[in-house]
Amino acid sequence: MTDYAPQALDKKWQHRWTHDRAFEVTLDPSRPKYYCLEMFAYPSGHAHVGHVRNYIIGDIMARTKRMRGYNVLHPFGWDAFGLPAENAAIKTGTHPEKSTLDNIAHMKGQLQRLGISYAWEREVATCLPDYYHFNQWIFLKMFERGLAYRKRSTVNWCPKDHTVLANEQVVGDGVCWRCGTTVVQRDLEQWFFKITAYADELLQGLETLTDWPEKVVVMQRNWIGRSEGARIRFPLAASEDSVEIFTTRIDTIYGATFVLLAPEHPMVDRIAAEHPRHAEFAAQVAAFRALDRQARLTGEIEKEGFATGRMAVNPFTGKEVPIWVANFVLADYGTGAIMAVPGHDERDHEFATKYHLPIHVVVRTPDETGHVDATAGPRTAYGQLVDSGEYTGQVAPAVISRMIADADARGIGKGEVQYRLKDWGVSRQRYWGTPIPVIYCEKDGAVGVPLADLPVKLPVVTSFTGRGDSPLAQVDEFVNCVCPKCGGPARRETDTMDTFVDSSWYFLRFCDPRNSELPFSKEAAAYWMPVDFYSGGVEHAILHLLYSRFFTRVLRDVGLVSFDEPFKRLLTQGMVLKDGAVMSKSKGNVVDPDTMLEKYGADTLRLYVMFVAPPEKEVEWSDSGLEGSFRFLLRVWRLVDHWVETIGGEAAPVFGTEFTEAERSLRRKTHDTIRRVTSDVEERMHLNTAVSSLMELVNELYAFSQGTVKGAPARDAAAATAEESAQTRAVLREAIDALVVMISPFAPHMAEELWERLGHRGGLEAATWPLFDPELIKLDEVVVPVQVNGKVRARLTLPAGLNDDEMRERVLADALVKAHIEGKTVRKVVIAKGPLVSVVVG
RNA sequence: GCCGGGGUGGCGAAACUGGCAGACGCACAGGACUUAAAAUCCUGGGUUCCUCACGGAGCGUGCGGGUUCGAUUCCCGCCCCCGGCACCA
Numbered sequence: 001m002t003d004y005a006p007q008a009l010d011k012k013w014q015h016r017w018t019h020d021r022a023f024e025v026t027l028d029p030s031r032p033k034y035y036c037l038e039m040f041a042y043p044s045g046h047a048h049v050g051h052v053r054n055y056i057i058g059d060i061m062a063r064t065k066r067m068r069g070y071n072v073l074h075p076f077g078w079d080a081f082g083l084p085a086e087n088a089a090i091k092t093g094t095h096p097e098k099s100t101l102d103n104i105a106h107m108k109g110q111l112q113r114l115g116i117s118y119a120w121e122r123e124v125a126t127c128l129p130d131y132y133h134f135n136q137w138i139f140l141k142m143f144e145r146g147l148a149y150r151k152r153s154t155v156n157w158c159p160k161d162h163t164v165l166a167n168e169q170v171v172g173d174g175v176c177w178r179c180g181t182t183v184v185q186r187d188l189e190q191w192f193f194k195i196t197a198y199a200d201e202l203l204q205g206l207e208t209l210t211d212w213p214e215k216v217v218v219m220q221r222n223w224i225g226r227s228e229g230a231r232i233r234f235p236l237a238a239s240e241d242s243v244e245i246f247t248t249r250i251d252t253i254y255g256a257t258f259v260l261l262a263p264e265h266p267m268v269d270r271i272a273a274e275h276p277r278h279a280e281f282a283a284q285v286a287a288f289r290a291l292d293r294q295a296r297l298t299g300e301i302e303k304e305g306f307a308t309g310r311m312a313v314n315p316f317t318g319k320e321v322p323i324w325v326a327n328f329v330l331a332d333y334g335t336g337a338i339m340a341v342p343g344h345d346e347r348d349h350e351f352a353t354k355y356h357l358p359i360h361v362v363v364r365t366p367d368e369t370g371h372v373d374a375t376a377g378p379r380t381a382y383g384q385l386v387d388s389g390e391y392t393g394q395v396a397p398a399v400i401s402r403m404i405a406d407a408d409a410r411g412i413g414k415g416e417v418q419y420r421l422k423d424w425g426v427s428r429q430r431y432w433g434t435p436i437p438v439i440y441c442e443k444d445g446a447v448g449v450p451l452a453d454l455p456v457k458l459p460v461v462t463s464f465t466g467r468g469d470s471p472l473a474q475v476d477e478f479v480n481c482v483c484p485k486c487g488g489p490a491r492r493e494t495d496t497m498d499t500f501v502d503s504s505w506y507f508l509r510f511c512d513p514r515n516s517e518l519p520f521s522k523e524a525a526a527y528w529m530p531v532d533f534y535s536g537g538v539e540h541a542i543l544h545l546l547y548s549r550f551f552t553r554v555l556r557d558v559g560l561v562s563f564d565e566p567f568k569r570l571l572t573q574g575m576v577l578k579d580g581a582v583m584s585k586s587k588g589n590v591v592d593p594d595t596m597l598e599k600y601g602a603d604t605l606r607l608y609v610m611f612v613a614p615p616e617k618e619v620e621w622s623d624s625g626l627e628g629s630f631r632f633l634l635r636v637w638r639l640v641d642h643w644v645e646t647i648g649g650e651a652a653p654v655f656g657t658e659f660t661e662a663e664r665s666l667r668r669k670t671h672d673t674i675r676r677v678t679s680d681v682e683e684r685m686h687l688n689t690a691v692s693s694l695m696e697l698v699n700e701l702y703a704f705s706q707g708t709v710k711g712a713p714a715r716d717a718a719a720a721t722a723e724e725s726a727q728t729r730a731v732l733r734e735a736i737d738a739l740v741v742m743i744s745p746f747a748p749h750m751a752e753e754l755w756e757r758l759g760h761r762g763g764l765e766a767a768t769w770p771l772f773d774p775e776l777i778k779l780d781e782v783v784v785p786v787q788v789n790g791k792v793r794a795r796l797t798l799p800a801g802l803n804d805d806e807m808r809e810r811v812l813a814d815a816l817v818k819a820h821i822e823g824k825t826v827r828k829v830v831i832a833k834g835p836l837v838s839v840v841v842g
Numbered sequence: 843g844c845c846g847g848g849g850u851g852g853c854g855a856a857a858c859u860g861g862c863a864g865a866c867g868c869a870c871a872g873g874a875c876u877u878a879a880a881a882u883c884c885u886g887g888g889u890u891c892c893u894c895a896c897g898g899a900g901c902g903u904g905c906g907g908g909u910u911c912g913a914u915u916c917c918c919g920c921c922c923c924c925g926g927c928a929c930c931a
Binding site for chain 2: 213214215216218219221222223225227229245246247248249260301303327328329330332333334338339340341345346347348350418419420538541542611612613614616617618619620622624625627628629631632634635638676679680684686688689691692693694695696699702783785787788789790792795827828829830832833834835836838839840
């Protein structure tokens with residue numbers, strides 16, 4: 001008897017895998033590929049079981065697909081740039097590069113100790129020039145195409161520390177996280193990616209993502225926020241000027257009784273300049289602009305506004321309506337101005353009520369005949385138009401297209417589609433990121449760094465104070481350069497890129513990670529992409545996935561890839577909670593995988609995390625659950641150990657023709673387990689029930705062995721062995737082989753050891769996933785429950801394969817059933833799947 | 843407010859296409875083994891009631907209705923929980 005020593009097995013097999021390069025792959029068009037990916041990690045220092053769960057999920061899939069015959073790409077890397085490392089540098093003085101690389105080394109060790117089957121030779125870290133070189137390359141391709149452009153935009157600014165703050169560094173009531181000073185807004189020239197150019201395509205592409213969680217698709221759809229409407233020009237009274245508004249409800253335009261401008265609307269400045277009480281008006285505008293920005297930080301605000309004193313003409317009614325400024329009108333959506341229809345819009349109604357502006361009802365439902373009370377609140381539904389000139393009596397939404405067409409014909413407006421999605425601001429006034437590869441020349445303006453001069457390397461900065469502007473601006477050798485166009489003196493861009501740029505294409509880099517000419521070769525991407533299975537946290541459901549879908553399309557247009565969607569199937573895994581809360585260092589409820597590994601080994605942790613709940617669901621960590629998983633693995637170990645040491649048999653099962661009932665039944669269980677586990681892992685991602693099925697098989701094997709396994713009472717092991725026929729040994733052998741292969745994705749170290757001890761050569765990487773024989777799953781006899789008027793009154797044992805008529809006849813002939821239907825009329829006999837028979841009498 | 847996902851034993855959960863609700867595990871209880879304990883192996887359990895017992899009857903998947911021979915599953919109306927978005931005109 002050999003004891004189960006998980007820690008020794010972990011070491012032995014992890015070493016063997018690395019030595020044999022067991023998980024490294026090459027492009028091989030003769031084999032079907034499978035690309036299995038988990039979202040790469042920010043190297044924070046330590047992986048806790050919450051992170052680790054995701055890697056295990058991916059590893060189950062990767063290991064299963066390997067045994068199913070696929071050429072499996074399963075890589076890992078590091079999302080290594082970012083604010084935390086820079087903040088740590090400010091605090092402790094450790095250079096971000098050092099802390100990041102140290103963290104990577106530690107976390108890599110953790111993942112290796114878990115036995116995750118990564119192709120480590122393809123590892124990438126985004127903070128290395130090898131990688132960010134191609135962030136710059138892609139940036140320049142986008143710049144060439146007008147997809148990267150500059151515009152003024154606001155950032156959070158701490159006046160005391162004299163530095164830009166990220167949104168998450170603005171805390172509480174809008175103060176600096178470090179010094180508590182109230183944060184102000186500051187306008188800077190910044191770089192943007194024109195993701196809006198792909199808005200419609202990104203929206204339509206969602207329809208093809210049938211293997212994504214519905215939730216994520218919906219979140220993306222809402223984020224893009226497409227709405228169809230019209231842009232309509234309202235001329236100003238007594239002026240050549242006009243104001244354009246965007247509306248989705250042109251059908252209510254006869255009820256537009258005033259116009260509202262966002263405080264930032266350019267017309268507000270023009271009005272202020274001409275306003276009779278100029279100073280007073282300008283002060284009010286300034287107050288509103290400040291208030292509006294504050295509101296974005298703190299949440300909802302009371303609707304407020306003031307009249308400009310100017311009037312606009314409603315182009316449909318021809319009547320003059322007042323123009324107001326309102327704090328709830330968004331400057332960066334639509335035209336920054338709206339027509340207010342208080343009769344049919346909640347917000348406008350609230351505003352009109354507060355400031356006593358006219359409310360005019362122009363819609364009612366077709367069956368509504370009486371007077372509509374305007375003060376009772378707005379009616380926002382579509383209906384029949386009233387009091388709407390030539391459109392009176394017509395019905396929305398049909399009338400909308402008619403009105404838009406008329407507006408177009410009159411030259412006062414046109415149909416328009418608006419998106420909530422904004423262009424992606426990528427400039428960061430930070431050190432630890434990819435330098436933006438642009439040079440500013442007095443003569444030539446913003447010039448892209450020539451591709452041949454890439455990468456623009458991040459210079460070494462030694463002091464991190466967190467004060468002052470972009471850290472790169474301090475490095476003169478970096479800033480001062482020559483213009484690539486004219487050779488004159490020039491300055492480099494000192495901002496770095498948002499780290500979301502790094503993560504928007506790393507999955508493509510994994511296809512060809514050492515390419516020094518291109519981000520990746522076309523051939524490599526064509527073979528490996530798209531990612532077949534992608535798993536990660538739901539917190540990336542919007543931005544990361546949307547940006548990746550955007551980059552894929554840009555690279556398609558650049559000619560590097562020929563598909564639209566990078567991720568075929570997506571799984572958003574649930575978090576691991578401890579004491580009802582998300583694990584975090586500050587809460588002190590982190591479960592460190594290394595402690596678990598020391599106590600139980602990697603396999604127990606892997607199995608437990610997969611068994612405890614379905615992958616998408618949150619789980620509460622439980623030490624006793626872990627103990628239970630360890631017990632199960634011990635049970636498997638003892639079973640196979642007992643086989644190897646006392647029963648034994650052929651390396652491959654050889655069957656005769658006659659089976660005892662017990663043998664038939666065990667084979668049925670074996671094949672049924674294969675069927676269930678295969679579909680649970682590959683198709684349904686029900687990893688918890690896959691483990692359950694394996695447990696059932698093990699229970700059945702223990703029952704079959706009738707106490708011959710160690711520790712059990714009764715029969716003497718040697719005597720029992722003598723009784724085993726060759727046939728029984730073959731049946732057991734088949735079950736044990738299948739069990740070891742199927743358990744191997746969950747508990748690879750133990751499985752490898754058992755596989756070897758069972759006499760198989762070449763390791764599990766060379767093993768083939770078992771196939772089930774559908775014939776064996778069919779029962780020879782079926783137990784048929786018989787319901788009479790909804791209650792099960794009898795259970796009949798019938799031969800399998802009876803047709804419905806035969807079964808009906810046998811059921812009605814049975815004495816037990818007869819007793820229940822005697823003297824009554826049989827109205828209906830339903831033979832259902834199951835099988836089950838339902839007899840209705842009355 | 844809008845959108846999405848949920849609500850099943852003491853607990854985590856299962857039930858795939860409308861067909862024996864609670865598989866599998868945790869915790870618990872009992873038995874075997876042991877001088878004893880641990881470990882191991884075996885057994886038990888939704889709940890109420892009837893029966894000495896074997897066994898049987900009723901009620902049970904958030905609540906109220908509906909469709910159906912049959913509903914955790916489908917339909918209508920509610921309640922509660924979790925997550926996302928939130929003045930997008």
